[in-house]
Amino acid sequence: MGFRAQLAELASRFKQEVAFYRALHAHPETPKLARGLLWLALAYLVLPFDLIPDFIPVIGQLDELVIVPLLLYLALRLIPVSVRQACRDSVQVALTQK
Template sequence: MRFRAQLAALAARFKQELVFYRALLAHPDTPWLAKALLWLALGYLVLPFDLIPDFIPVIGQIDELVILPLLVYLALKVTPIAVRQSCRAQI
């Protein structure tokens, strides 16, 4: 039962983060570069082609674990703190 509660908490946190990034994309003061990086991360996640093909063992699957967080991190770095706080307050 403890594992189920942890999984539910993780799912709730994931949902909050999705709402945050949606609010960040919709905010008028979010820089265009941050919006472009977030859209690029979403596109990289959804589209079927990768920089490193998935049929290459290990690194083919790990590239998503490196590239996606890097794009999101860079988007958050170029976004002003006030905009991030405003979006967090909307959640």
């Protein structure tokens, strides 16, 4: 598998995951705390301030690699399995129809 194919697969997977989290956030059975954690993860990733400033070498960039997945993990733990599966299925169906 060439580099371009790997990059295309990675971009496709990223697109799938973004659609999945959007579907989770929009689902009516998603708990409010889980929605808040999803928003917090997005805000921490996008906003310019961090708990550990980025100008500190290595550690400044690693905090995003720890905090954002932790927030997503906690949000997913709060969401019922049936809701997660329904959202995953709906994203899969939507992407196959395109």
